[in-house]
Amino acid sequence: MTAAARVMARADELAAFTEAPGRITRPLGTASLDGAMELVRKWMQDAGLVTRSDALGNLAGRAAGGPGTLLLGSHLDSVADAGRYDGVLGVLIALECVQELPLSLEVVAFADEDGLRFRSSYLGSRAFLGVLDEADWALRDDAGVTLREAIAGDVEPLVPADLRAYFEVHIEQGPVLEAAGVPLGVVTAIAGQSHATLYFEGVAGHAGTTPMGLRHDALAAAAEFVLAAEQIARDEPGLVATVGRIGVPGGAVNVIPGRVEATLDVRHADDAVCARAIQALRMIGEALRRRRGVRVRWANESGHGATPLTLAPALAELLPGAPLLPSGAGHDAAILAGVTDAAMLFVRCAGGISHHPDEAVAEEDVAAAIEAARAFVRVVAEKACTTS
Amino acid sequence: MTAAARVMARADELAAFTEAPGRITRPLGTASLDGAMELVRKWMQDAGLVTRSDALGNLAGRAAGGPGTLLLGSHLDSVADAGRYDGVLGVLIALECVQELPLSLEVVAFADEDGLRFRSSYLGSRAFLGVLDEADWALRDDAGVTLREAIAGDVEPLVPADLRAYFEVHIEQGPVLEAAGVPLGVVTAIAGQSHATLYFEGVAGHAGTTPMGLRHDALAAAAEFVLAAEQIARDEPGLVATVGRIGVPGGAVNVIPGRVEATLDVRHADDAVCARAIQALRMIGEALRRRRGVRVRWANESGHGATPLTLAPALAELLPGAPLLPSGAGHDAAILAGVTDAAMLFVRCAGGISHHPDEAVAEEDVAAAIEAARAFVRVVAEKACTTS
Numbered sequence: 001m002t003a004a005a006r007v008m009a010r011a012d013e014l015a016a017f018t019e020a021p022g023r024i025t026r027p028l029g030t031a032s033l034d035g036a037m038e039l040v041r042k043w044m045q046d047a048g049l050v051t052r053s054d055a056l057g058n059l060a061g062r063a064a065g066g067p068g069t070l071l072l073g074s075h076l077d078s079v080a081d082a083g084r085y086d087g088v089l090g091v092l093i094a095l096e097c098v099q100e101l102p103l104s105l106e107v108v109a110f111a112d113e114d115g116l117r118f119r120s121s122y123l124g125s126r127a128f129l130g131v132l133d134e135a136d137w138a139l140r141d142d143a144g145v146t147l148r149e150a151i152a153g154d155v156e157p158l159v160p161a162d163l164r165a166y167f168e169v170h171i172e173q174g175p176v177l178e179a180a181g182v183p184l185g186v187v188t189a190i191a192g193q194s195h196a197t198l199y200f201e202g203v204a205g206h207a208g209t210t211p212m213g214l215r216h217d218a219l220a221a222a223a224e225f226v227l228a229a230e231q232i233a234r235d236e237p238g239l240v241a242t243v244g245r246i247g248v249p250g251g252a253v254n255v256i257p258g259r260v261e262a263t264l265d266v267r268h269a270d271d272a273v274c275a276r277a278i279q280a281l282r283m284i285g286e287a288l289r290r291r292r293g294v295r296v297r298w299a300n301e302s303g304h305g306a307t308p309l310t311l312a313p314a315l316a317e318l319l320p321g322a323p324l325l326p327s328g329a330g331h332d333a334a335i336l337a338g339v340t341d342a343a344m345l346f347v348r349c350a351g352g353i354s355h356h357p358d359e360a361v362a363e364e365d366v367a368a369a370i371e372a373a374r375a376f377v378r379v380v381a382e383k384a385c386t387t388s
Numbered sequence: 389m390t391a392a393a394r395v396m397a398r399a400d401e402l403a404a405f406t407e408a409p410g411r412i413t414r415p416l417g418t419a420s421l422d423g424a425m426e427l428v429r430k431w432m433q434d435a436g437l438v439t440r441s442d443a444l445g446n447l448a449g450r451a452a453g454g455p456g457t458l459l460l461g462s463h464l465d466s467v468a469d470a471g472r473y474d475g476v477l478g479v480l481i482a483l484e485c486v487q488e489l490p491l492s493l494e495v496v497a498f499a500d501e502d503g504l505r506f507r508s509s510y511l512g513s514r515a516f517l518g519v520l521d522e523a524d525w526a527l528r529d530d531a532g533v534t535l536r537e538a539i540a541g542d543v544e545p546l547v548p549a550d551l552r553a554y555f556e557v558h559i560e561q562g563p564v565l566e567a568a569g570v571p572l573g574v575v576t577a578i579a580g581q582s583h584a585t586l587y588f589e590g591v592a593g594h595a596g597t598t599p600m601g602l603r604h605d606a607l608a609a610a611a612e613f614v615l616a617a618e619q620i621a622r623d624e625p626g627l628v629a630t631v632g633r634i635g636v637p638g639g640a641v642n643v644i645p646g647r648v649e650a651t652l653d654v655r656h657a658d659d660a661v662c663a664r665a666i667q668a669l670r671m672i673g674e675a676l677r678r679r680r681g682v683r684v685r686w687a688n689e690s691g692h693g694a695t696p697l698t699l700a701p702a703l704a705e706l707l708p709g710a711p712l713l714p715s716g717a718g719h720d721a722a723i724l725a726g727v728t729d730a731a732m733l734f735v736r737c738a739g740g741i742s743h744h745p746d747e748a749v750a751e752e753d754v755a756a757a758i759e760a761a762r763a764f765v766r767v768v769a770e771k772a773c774t775t776s
Contacts, residue, residue: 174597191596195641207630207653208579208716209562210740212622219631220618223611230608234600242595243607244641246648251633253583253651260634263641265595328596352598 004367007092013039014076015084023357026078027117028124029150033057036076040091040109047098049107055153056127057111062160065104068384069160070377071340072097072167073108075124075332079116083359085171087113089347089366093169096370101381106160110332114355117141117150125335130157159339164384165311166336167376169345169369171361173329175352180323183365184372186316187344189269190334191238191326192306194278196264198225198285202294204258219248219257221294228284229264232277239268239277240328269326271305307334311343314383315376329354343380345372392755395480401427402464403472411745414466415505416512417538421445424464428479428497435486437495443541444515445499450548453492456772457548458765459728460485460555461496463512463720467504471747473559475501477735477754481557484758489769494548501720502743505529505538513723518545547727552772553699554724555764557733557757559749561717563740568711571753572760574704575732577657578722579626579714580694582666584652586613586673590682592646607636607645609682616672617652620665627656627665628716657714659693695722699731702771703764717742731768733760 001009017036019025026032037059041051049061059076062069074090087110094107110124118139126132132155137148172178177185202218226243233241246262264281268274285296306326316324325346327333333344347369350360389397405424407413414420425447429439437449447464450457462478475498482495498512506527514520520543525536560566565573590606614631621629634650652669656662673684694714704712713734715721721732735757738748 172597173594174599175593175602176597176599179602193596205563205740206561206717206742207632208581208628208655208718209560209564209742210628210716211562211564212618212628214563214567214740217618217630219634220614223614226608226611227615230600230605240596240598240600242605242642242644244595244643244645245636245639246607247635248633253632253653254630255632256630257632265641267596328598329594330596352593352602354594354597 002367003096003370004363007089007096007366007370008363010043010092011084011088014088020081024078024082024084025080026076028057028077028112029117033077033111037109037111040076043095044107047095049098052158054127054158055151055155056124058124058128058158059109060158061107063098063105066102066385068103068162068164069106070101070103070165070167070381070384071106071108071163071336072377073110074168074170075110075113077112077114077116077124079114079355081357083354083356085349085359085361086173086354089171089361090169093370093373097373097377099374099377101377102385103164103381104160113332118147121330122332122335125332127155128157129159129335129339163340165380166333166340166342167373167380168331168333169347169373170331171349171354171359172346172352173349173354176323176325177346177348178350178352182322183348183368184319185323185325185346186312186319187309187327187346188312188324189309189326190307190331191267191269191328192271192274192304194266194274194301194303196298197300198262198264199297199299200260200262200294201297202258202292205256207254207256210256215256216293217256218260218294221288221292221296222246222260222262224288225281225284225296229281232280236273236277238326239273241266241277267328269306307337309333309337309343310341311380314379315343315345318375318379319372343376345369390755391484391758392751395477395484395754395758396751398431398480399472399476402476412466412470412472413468414464416445416465416500417505421465421499425497425499428464431483432495435483437486440546442515442546443539443543444512446512446516446546447497448546449495451486451493454490454773456491456550456552457494458489458491458553458555458769458772459494459496459551459724460765461498462556462558463498463501465500465502465504465512467502467743469745471742471744473737473747473749474561474742477559477749478557481758481761485761485765487762487765489765490773491552491769492548498720506535509718510720510723513720515543516545517547517723517727551728553768554721554728554730555761555768556719556721557735557761558719559737559742559747560734560740561737561742564711564713565734565736566738566740570709570711571736571756572707573711573713573734574700574707575697575715575734576700576712577697577714578695578719578725579655579657579716580659580662580692582654582662582689582691584686585688586650586652587685587687588648588650588682589685590646590680593644595642595644598644603644604681605644606648606682609676609680609684610634610648610650612676613669613672613684617669620668624661624665626714627661629654629665655716657694695725697721697725697731698729699768702767703731703733706763706767707760731764733757
């Protein structure tokens with residue numbers, strides 16, 4: 001059996017661990033995630049790794065070598081009704097990279113990246129680094145159970161003291177590689193994100209009796225905003241802007257919308273570009289107030305800056321034909337890159353689809369990813385030893 | 389006490405009849421509507437009218453005169469949390485028009501125009517004319533009670549056999565008269581309406597990983613549609629087009645909308661204009677499919693044609709300064725105009741607000757409306773007698 005065939009078969013095996021029969025739904029702190037971790041622990045042991053885990057469910061397997069540790073992996077938790085490769089593929093390919101090296105190698109399987117249960121971000125990798133805080137422990141799931149209550153015992157950080165680099169393979173979760181006709185891509189950075197809720201406040205009115213010239217239609221204003229966000233993103237390479245939700249609270253077919261709620265998501269690998277786009281959209285909001293008498297209020301603004309991946313050039317050198325692209329989605333690499341050199345390799349996925357049962361990768365693309373990952377591990381290991 | 393002061397005071401008295409204390413909510417088949425009808429019956433009797441009513445709750449008061457009947461009135465039911473003038477004002481001003489005439493005069497108070505309980509249209513005036521059908525009787529309220537079950541006994545049509553004309557005074561429910569700075573307006577027609585539900589079908593995707601050029605964003609397409617509807621209506625005098633509801637089923641802040649649902653409401657006094665606007669919007673939908681790969685599906689299309697009010701010129705002659713305007717909202721006059729000559733007089737209302745506790749009219753505007761209504765009743769009575 002080839003390494004790629006083994007990865008495909010193991011992804012199928014792990015898909016059986018779920019809280020929802022017939023679907024893949026594997027959140028933090030559940031029997032299904034525990035089961036998946038135990039199976040991966042067995043595979044780690046078969047590969048000669050010495051395993052350890054923490055109370056959260058994170059699992060690490062170590063092949064002790066020289067000083068310095070190269071960490072490889074991804075996560076095993078999933079969203080609701082997920083696909084079988086998001087996270088899983090990175091852990092399984094990491095297992096295929098175990099080889100004789102001049103330093104130590106660890107494979108990690110994080111217990112929470114998609115954050116389904118607590119609507120959280122990166123609980124797994126942050127616990128691994130020992131940086132969970134009180135706000136994290138106070139998070140509640142839909143049943144009202146806090147993270148503190150859900151986890152038995154203390155969570156000791158598993159991170160090795162001599163960590164030198166982190167490397168993660170992941171499905172692209174986007175259509176860029178497919179559109180380019182190539183199997184692999186080099187991630188230059190985890191894009192920064194800005195999220196906001198927008199309230200468009202106009203004046204409600206009777207749809208039959210209010211002439212067009214006397215309206216302050218909050219939805220018409222919101223429509224202008226949606227198209228402006230799209231245009232600004234189209235005009236700036238690498239920028240994406242999305243209005244994902246919209247609604248007219250209390251609206252009716254025969255009432256001019258007086259109030260519209262919408263969400264905004266803006267991402268770019270360069271924080272300055274993100275900030276410029278937000279600034280332009282705020283000016284659009286001002287213009288809507290002046291021109292339409294519809295006020296645009298920004299609320300719940302949140303987000304994080306971009307995280308450059310320092311080992312991207314080294315990975316790109318190995319893959320001369322591979323596109324360099326930022327990751328618009330968040331990944332464990334965004335957390336690990338805060339404490340060590342990091343790289344990510346994207347694998348083409350069918351239709352760019354992820355977080356969905358239709359998520360698919362081709363076995364030959366997986367083979368290419370394994371080959372690239374093995375070579376990259378050797379390059380990083382050599383470089384780490386010569387510079388240490 | 390002047391007639392206008394009496395109308396204002398009576399509107400306040402009727403506001404006390406409600407199913408919801410502190411608000412005005414007076415649907416069909418309730419104690420509050422019965423109470424309002426009984427008080428109006430007493431006022432009719434005080435005015436010398438001979439009253440009769442039907443099982444639905446419609447109330448008519450007749451001053452027998454020569455052959456031929458001139459019918460004046462409006463409705464006493466309300467929407468939820470209503471104002472105190474919608475419908476009520478037309479009944480109360482009709483009472484002030486009782487006078488010596490060469491024909492018979494009837495004041496009518498319809499029991500269901502706003503259709504709150506059964507989400508119906510014009511049950512009152514249609515029962516008055518004897519044209520309720522099986523579908524009407526099978527309507528169910530929120531408790532599952534059918535109209536048939538809610539109404540004790542048969543509903544005999546109250547319409548007089550010698551009906552010659554119908555005249556209704558109503559608040560404008562729009563801002564045109566206020567914007568023009570005049571108290572009264574002559575309604576030329578009840579505008580036709582087209583309603584539809586629109587489904588915009590694009591492709592959902594990850595908001596972070598799908599470049600702008602590879603998207604088929606259903607909301608961006610819907611936004612174009614909203615603005616196109618607005619522009620088409622702005623460019624055509626008297627046309628109004630409204631998208632009152634919109635939503636992204638299952639949408640999330642970080643997901644490109646794959647599907648959007650929205651409603652469309654288009655109205656004009658000329659059916660051909662309405663049809664042309666719908667046709668133009670269908671072409672916009674086609675363009676969105678070609679240009680954005682987002683399909684626009686039209687569903688639940690309904691509506692009715694415009695109803696011209698034949699006595700509008702006679703009313704306009706009496707009120708040389710009054711604007712001529714279509715009614716974008718439906719009124720009992722739309723039903724009565726199907727069987728007889730009809731006219732409607734609009735009274736300016738504050739801010740164009742209706743179906744809301746803030747609904748307000750000025751006493752001096754009511755005085756002007758009473759004067760115009762009394763004069764119009766004499767003109768119509770004389771004309772009816774000379775042409776009969």
